[in-house]
Amino acid sequence: MKLIVGLGNPGVEYENTRHNVGFMVIDNFCSKNNLLCNNNKFNGLYVQTTINNEKIIFLKPQKYMNLSGEVVRDFVNYFKIDINHIFIINDDLDITLGKYKLKSSGSCGGHNGLRNIELNLGTNKYKRLKIGISNDKNRDTKDYVLGKFTKEENEILKQIVEKTENIIKDFLMINFDLLMTKYNNN
Secondary structure, X not given: OEEEEEOOOOOHHHOOEHHHHHHHHHHHHHHXXXXXXXXXXXXXXXXXXXXXXXXXXEEEEOOOHHHHHHHHHHHHHHXXXXXXXXXXXXXXXXXXXXXXXXXXXXXXXXXXXXXXXXXXXXXXXXXXXXXXXXXXXXXXXXXHHOOEOOHHHHHHHHHHHHHHHHHHHHHOOOOXXXXXXXHOOO
């Protein structure tokens, strides 16, 4: 079984904000594949499906970003998911908007959602897709990540979110090292 988690903040007021890129990716994948991510368990919206004869859970934690690791931990424990089968999708200030990076492990890089996942899983050795949102050094970081995308930014983001469907499908089928080689040269 594999767990694919998109990070974000729950609530209408956070829709289309930079911090909710993970939710956008999950929503896009589910929409394109006729899945409804609307089951509720452990403060998370999820859908369980089978792809290539393997059970897959798509999850959007419904606790705020800095507590999302609690939801991930509860799913991992309940469904007995191996750490090697967890794939986290999050926004990243240090990557330019329109770019992304796959990582097999690493520090949280100051991202509160990743920090809480590491705290709750007791490791930073989980796979992740970091989607660039750029960084406006003239704005407070909290205001920036909770800010909405402009129309122009949305067009750039839409192209990346479309690419993520193939990244997710490949994550389900190929070795992660091959996945990083294939996609990290974007």
